[in-house]
Structure formats: C-alpha cells, structure tokens
Amino acid sequence: MFRLRVKMNNRAKLVVLIASTACFATIWRLSSCLSFAALEENKIDKWTDMWTKVKSCSCATCISDFTISFMKRYNRTVNPFLTPLENFTQEEFKWWKALQRENGDLKKFMEAKKRVFTMFPSKPDLTGPRLDRCRTCAVVGNSGNLKGSKYGSQIDAHDIVIRMNKAMTTGYEEDVGTKTTHRVMYPESAIDLDNNTHLVLFPFKILDLQWITDALTTGFRGQSYATVIPKIKANKNLVMVVNPVFMKYVHTSWLFSKGKYPSTGFMTLVLAMHICDELKIFGFGADKNGNWNHYWEELKNETLKTGVHPGRREYDLIQELAKQNKVTFLRGW
Numbered sequence: 352m353f354r355l356r357v358k359m360n361n362r363a364k365l366v367v368l369i370a371s372t373a374c375f376a377t378i379w380r381l382s383s384c385l386s387f388a389a390l391e392e393n394k395i396d397k398w399t400d401m402w403t404k405v406k407s408c409s410c411a412t413c414i415s416d417f418t419i420s421f422m423k424r425y426n427r428t429v430n431p432f433l434t435p436l437e438n439f440t441q442e443e444f445k446w447w448k449a450l451q452r453e454n455g456d457l458k459k460f461m462e463a464k465k466r467v468f469t470m471f472p473s474k475p476d477l478t479g480p481r482l483d484r485c486r487t488c489a490v491v492g493n494s495g496n497l498k499g500s501k502y503g504s505q506i507d508a509h510d511i512v513i514r515m516n517k518a519m520t521t522g523y524e525e526d527v528g529t530k531t532t533h534r535v536m537y538p539e540s541a542i543d544l545d546n547n548t549h550l551v552l553f554p555f556k557i558l559d560l561q562w563i564t565d566a567l568t569t570g571f572r573g574q575s576y577a578t579v580i581p582k583i584k585a586n587k588n589l590v591m592v593v594n595p596v597f598m599k600y601v602h603t604s605w606l607f608s609k610g611k612y613p614s615t616g617f618m619t620l621v622l623a624m625h626i627c628d629e630l631k632i633f634g635f636g637a638d639k640n641g642n643w644n645h646y647w648e649e650l651k652n653e654t655l656k657t658g659v660h661p662g663r664r665e666y667d668l669i670q671e672l673a674k675q676n677k678v679t680f681l682r683g684w
C-alpha cells in the first residue's frame with residue numbers, strides 16, 4: 352500500500368530490517384530507528400531527509416502522499432486505463448454489464464477490446480507520480496457556478512485540463528478558459544476534438560468500444576439509447592479508454608456501492624487523483640442559488656436530480672477531500 356521507493360542493496364535492507372526490529376522492541380521514536388539504520392550506512396542525511404519528506408512528487412503536497420483516511424479509499428494498484436492485458440473477474444464483468452442493458456458476453460468484450468488496441472496506443476502516456484515532477488491538473492465540470500467566476504486564466508495555468516462531454520469554451524473563455532488537454536466522453540456525449548486533445552473514453556457497454564474504433568475510421572452504424580455521432584475527429588494517438596474495473600473500484604471503494612453507479616464527473620475526479628499530483632476542481636455542484644444547470648444553458652430552476660447516481664454522497668466526498676487538503680475545490684461563489 353505504501354512504499355518508500357528507494358534502491359537499497361541487500362546489506363542496506365538487512366540493516367533496515369534489524370533497525371526496525373530494534374525499534375519495535377524498544378519503542379524508540381521512529382527518527383532514532385532511522386538514524387540507527389543510517390549510521391550503519393553513513394547516510395544520515397539521506398535517511399533523515401527522506402523521512403521528513405516522504406513524498407511521491409515534487410509539489411508542496413502530492414495527492415498520493417500517504418494519509419490514513421485517504422488510503423482507505425485510494426488504491427493505487429487499480430489501473431485507470433484499459434490495457435491489452437487487463438481482464439475482468441466474473442463479478443467485475445457482471446457489475447459492468449448491468450450498467451446498461453446490452454447483449455454480449457465476455458468473449459464479445461474481449462474481441463472489441465482487441466480491436467481497440469490494434470488502433471490506439473496500448474500504454475497510456477500518463478505514468479504515476481515521480482519525485483522530480485509536479486503535475487498539476489484542473490478538472491472542469493459543467494456547473495452553472497462557473498458563470499461569472501472569471502476562473503479562465505487560473506484553469507488554463509494547469510499542465511492538464513480535463514473537460515467533460517460537450518462542454519464548450521467558445522464564448523465562455525473568461526470563466527472556463529480555453530485549454531483542453533483531455534476530454535472525457537462516451538458515444539452519446541461525443542464531440543469533435545482538435546489534434547492535441549486526448550480523447551478519454553468512458554465505456555459503459557461493449558458497443559462503446561465498437562463505436563470508438565468505427566467512429567474514427569469507417570463510421571459507426573450501430574444504435575444506442577440516444578443519438579450517436581457516427582464519425583468524430585480526434586487524434587488516434589491520443590485515445591485512452593478507461594478501465595471498467597476502475598469504474599467498479601470508484602463505486603465500491605469511494606461510494607461504498609451507493610447508487611447504481613458513479614456519475615461520469617465523479618469518476619473523472621477519482622481518475623484525476625490517480626494521474627495528477629495536484630488537483631483543482633472547478634464547475635462541480637450547484638450555484639449560489641442552489642441551481643444545477645450547465646454554464647452554457649439558460650437558468651432553469653431545478654432541484655438536484657442525479658438519476659441513478661449518488662449525487663449528494665459524491666458532493667460530500669469532494670468537500671471532504673478539500674477539507675483534507677487532497678484537492679482544491681473552487682465552487683465559484
């Protein structure tokens with residue numbers, strides 16, 4: 352769960368083992384334990400330095416830095432993106448298949464997956480945290496609370512800017528910015544992308560994997576519950592498919608299986624916590640009058656309607672993460 356990534360030779364490992372055993376035996380303060388190990392290796396500075404800053408990246412604080420309450424939910428080993436080697440357990444496949452009614456078995460999924468990786472990169476270009484890097488991200492939701500916020504330049508200052516579905520920037524630059532490095536979508540919410548934007552597909556059914564391969568080649572002819580754009584413009588080298596197992600992990604580990612499945616917005620936030628060192632969240636939740644409309648829509652006075660998604664629980668979790676200083680939540684008011 353929590354590892355110091357240090358290269359140690361066998362002698363060093365032995366010394367650390369002896370040192371830590373001694374610590375437990377005598378209930379020394381942790382610092383003395385480490386100095387003991389360090390003395391043996393004449394590396395006092397290195398050790399104490401490492402212990403005072405057990406960090407996973409070079410930001411002031413890194414999302415994946417260890418904190419107990421966070422680690423109850425956060426599981427680094429779950430792969431956020433689908434790779435050719437990724438497979439389901441029966442239970443995971445059953446959960447994913449139930450999201451949207453569709454015929455097709457694991458074999459059909461495997462075939463569709465195989466085709467995905469004949470066209471798109473099999474390894475996403477986002478690696479985990481590194482001590483020499485501070486990767487800052489902004490996830491920009493579509494809430495009406497962005498209207499008049501003037502967050503635009505602040506949003507654009509991040510290394511990675513993730514937007515969702517059909518969110519537009521033209522005409523709203525001052526409030527929402529112009530940069531989009533990653534756009535999250537599924538077939539029913541897809542739009543054309545420019546050549547520098549990553550397409551991040553959330554697959555909710557096997558058809559979605561078939562859609563992404565067809566929509567970028569011959570055109571998609573299948574049918575879904577809503578109108579699907581048959582062809583899209585996007586850079587094939589920048590397509591990433593979210594791992595369905597990751598979606599189940601968000602549901603189980605973060606929402607304790609509340610609701611049928613998490614909203615795309617919430618899954619995107621957890622995804623960002625897996626690929627970013629620092630995360631700012633914009634455009635989530637209601638505006639100051641309690642309205643839940645999109646920033647590009649005329650104001651409609653609606654109460655919170657999140658359908659199959661556990662909206663309130665998701666919102667509370669975002670606030671909790673902000674309180675723990677894991678993320679920064681800018682609510683626009």
Ligand SMILES: *[C@@H]1O[C@H](CO)[C@@H](O)[C@H](O)[C@H]1NC(C)=O
Pocket residue numbers: 426427428429
């Ligand atoms: C984290 O995920 C891995 C891979 O899915 C799993 O084997 C492991 O049990 C999980 N750990 C926790 C603490 O849930």
Ligand SMILES: *[C@@H]1O[C@H](CO)[C@@H](O)[C@H](O)[C@H]1NC(C)=O
Pocket residue numbers: 438439440441
């Ligand atoms: C994937 O897992 C299923 C069981 O859930 C198994 O039947 C199948 O053989 C596995 N496929 C591969 C390619 O490992």
Ligand SMILES: *[C@@H]1O[C@H](CO)[C@@H](O)[C@H](O)[C@H]1NC(C)=O
Pocket residue numbers: 546586588
């Ligand atoms: C888009 O980017 C790719 C590199 O990822 C490049 O090969 C291609 O020529 C670019 N296409 C256009 C239209 O700029």
Ligand SMILES: *[C@@H]1O[C@H](CO)[C@@H](O)[C@H](O)[C@H]1NC(C)=O
Pocket residue numbers: 640642652653
């Ligand atoms: C929206 O409707 C509710 C109840 O119908 C009302 O209490 C609230 O003031 C309305 N908000 C606005 C901004 O009109």
